[in-house]
Amino acid sequence: MSQTPTHALPSYLNAEDLGPWGNYLQQVDRVTPYLGSLSRWVETLKRPKRSLIVDVPIELDNGTIAHFEGYRVQHNVSRGPGKGGVRFHQDVTLSEVMALAAWMSVKNAAVNLPYGGAKGGIRVDPRKLSASELERMTRRYTSEIGVIIGPSKDIPAPDVNTNAQTMAWMMDTYSMNEGATATGVVTGKPIALGGSLGRVEATGRGVFVVACEAARDQNIDVSKARVVVQGFGNVGGTAARLFHEAGAKVIAAQDHTGTVHNPAGLDVHKLLSHVSQTGGVGGFSGGQALDKNEFWTLETEFLIPAALESQITLDNAAKVRAKIVVEGANGPTTPEADDILAENGVYVVPDVLANAGGVTVSYFEWVQDFSSFFWSEDEINQRLERLMREAYASVAQVAREHKVTLRTAAFIVACTRILQARQVRGLYP
Ligand SMILES: NC(=O)c1ccc[n+]([C@@H]2O[C@H](COP(=O)([O-])OP(=O)(O)OC[C@H]3O[C@@H](n4cnc5c(N)ncnc54)[C@H](O)[C@@H]3O)[C@@H](O)[C@H]2O)c1
Numbered sequence: 001m002s003q004t005p006t007h008a009l010p011s012y013l014n015a016e017d018l019g020p021w022g023n024y025l026q027q028v029d030r031v032t033p034y035l036g037s038l039s040r041w042v043e044t045l046k047r048p049k050r051s052l053i054v055d056v057p058i059e060l061d062n063g064t065i066a067h068f069e070g071y072r073v074q075h076n077v078s079r080g081p082g083k084g085g086v087r088f089h090q091d092v093t094l095s096e097v098m099a100l101a102a103w104m105s106v107k108n109a110a111v112n113l114p115y116g117g118a119k120g121g122i123r124v125d126p127r128k129l130s131a132s133e134l135e136r137m138t139r140r141y142t143s144e145i146g147v148i149i150g151p152s153k154d155i156p157a158p159d160v161n162t163n164a165q166t167m168a169w170m171m172d173t174y175s176m177n178e179g180a181t182a183t184g185v186v187t188g189k190p191i192a193l194g195g196s197l198g199r200v201e202a203t204g205r206g207v208f209v210v211a212c213e214a215a216r217d218q219n220i221d222v223s224k225a226r227v228v229v230q231g232f233g234n235v236g237g238t239a240a241r242l243f244h245e246a247g248a249k250v251i252a253a254q255d256h257t258g259t260v261h262n263p264a265g266l267d268v269h270k271l272l273s274h275v276s277q278t279g280g281v282g283g284f285s286g287g288q289a290l291d292k293n294e295f296w297t298l299e300t301e302f303l304i305p306a307a308l309e310s311q312i313t314l315d316n317a318a319k320v321r322a323k324i325v326v327e328g329a330n331g332p333t334t335p336e337a338d339d340i341l342a343e344n345g346v347y348v349v350p351d352v353l354a355n356a357g358g359v360t361v362s363y364f365e366w367v368q369d370f371s372s373f374f375w376s377e378d379e380i381n382q383r384l385e386r387l388m389r390e391a392y393a394s395v396a397q398v399a400r401e402h403k404v405t406l407r408t409a410a411f412i413v414a415c416t417r418i419l420q421a422r423q424v425r426g427l428y429p
Helices: 020-034 036-046 094-110 131-145 164-178 199-217 234-245 268-278 335-343 357-371 377-402 406-425
Strands: 050-059 065-076 082-089 117-123 154-158 226-230 249-255 258-261 299-305 321-326 347-349
Touching: 020 036, 020 094, 020 335, 020 406, 036 406, 050 094, 050 131, 065 094, 065 131, 065 154, 082 094, 082 164, 082 357, 094 117, 094 357, 094 406, 117 131, 117 154, 131 164, 154 164, 154 357, 199 234, 199 299, 199 321, 199 347, 199 357, 199 377, 226 234, 234 249, 234 268, 234 299, 249 268, 335 347, 347 406, 357 377, 377 406
Parallel strands: 082 117, 082 154, 226 249, 226 299, 299 321, 321 347
Antiparallel strands: 050 065, 065 117, 249 258
8 A cells, every 4th residue: 555645744744754654644544444424534633633843952961962852742632631652762753753642542542541642752862861861851851842741631651761760750840840749740650659550560461461362362272372572671571471470481582682582481580580680681591592583483372572663574574473463562563564464364463452551551540640549459450451351352343343453443443433522522613
C-alpha cells in the first residue's frame, strides 16, 4: 500500500520521509473501510490535534549552554485528557512523537480508558548528561510544555529512558509553577509521591495476561511453551519472569548488549540479576551467544519484541518461526512485515492491546491521586488482569466477525470509539 499520495499532509511533514507517522497513516487506511458512516470523520485521526515544539536550554556542569529540542503532541482528546509517555532519546523526531501519540489514542480507546492520546520527547542522549543536568533539562522541558499539560488536560508518564525520578521532577516543577501540589499531572511517580503499587510491572504483566489469552485461542499450553524476548528492560524482563514462573521456557533474550540462547531454558532470575549488575544480557554465562539476526528465526511458541520500533521488517519477517508474536514494544512490526506474518499464519497480538497494561495502571494511579485513596497491589493486579482480558476478548470477537487480524480489529474498536465521541461532541464552533 503506498504511503504518500492518498494523504493530505500538514505542511510541516515531508511526504518523502514520513517515518513512523507514515506507518500509522497506513494502519488508519486499513481500518477506514470498516468504519461505516464514521469514516466521514477519519481525517481527524490523520492530524494531531496539537503539536508543540520547544527549545530546552540548560547550563551544563562545565558552564556552557546546551539547547535540546523537545516535543509534546496531543493527537486526540475527544474521549478525555491526553495521556502518554515522555521519551529521552537521541533519535526522537516530531514524526516519531506524532506516531507514538496517535498509538496512545488508539491504545486508550482499544482498552476503553477515558483518555485521548499524547506523547512527548526530547532529542537527547541522556547517558551523556550528569544527574543534575538531566534534572535541569527535565524541569525546563516541563515548564515549556506546562502550558498544555495538567491533571485534566494531558498527563505524561515514563517511556524509554525516563523513570519515576523523572516523573517526580516533572510533578514538582508543574506544582511549583501552579502554586499547588498536583500529583495527578503525571503517572509512574514514586510511591511516596502518589505513585501506584504495581505500576512498574504493569506493562510486562499485561503482556503476559494477553499472551495467555492468545495461547488459549491458539491451543497452546503456556506451561510447556518456549519464549523468545527482545529487550530485557522493564517490559521484556517482567514478561520473561512471569512466563518463567508459569513454567514456560525462555530460550533466548536479546538487548543492545547481545543475544543469549539456551534451548533448555534460561534461568530468568539469574539473567535479571546479571542485567541489573552489568547493564545487559550480553556475557551471561547461563546460555550461548547467538547471532543477532538468527534470534528472529528461532522456533518458538512466543516471540515478544519489547525493545524498539521497526524490529520485524521485510528483512526478517518471512523467517519468523514463532506461533504468536506479542508486541511489548510500540510499533515493533512494520506494516509490510505485518502482512508477511499474517500470510504465514503467525498470530500477532498488536502493541495497542498487548502493552496497554502500563497505561491501565497509570489510569488507576490517576484515579487514586484524585480520590487520595490508595489500593492494595492485589486489587490493582486483579483489576489490571480483568481489564486486559476483557479488552482482548472484545478485540478478538471483532477479528472473528470481520475475519481480520487482531491489529485491524483493535483499530476498528478504537477508531470507532474515538470517532463516535468526535461525532456526538460535534465540531466547535
Ligand atoms: N515501560 C512501560 O510501561 C511501557 C508501556 C508501553 C510500551 N512500552 C514500550 O516498550 C518498549 C520497551 O520499554 P521499557 O520500558 O521496557 O524500556 P527499558 O529502557 O526498560 O528497556 C529497553 C530494552 O530495550 C533494549 N534495547 C535497546 N536498544 C536495543 C537494540 N538496538 N536492540 C535490542 N535491544 C535493544 C535495552 O537493552 C533494554 O533491554 C518501548 O518500545 C516502550 O515504548 C513501555
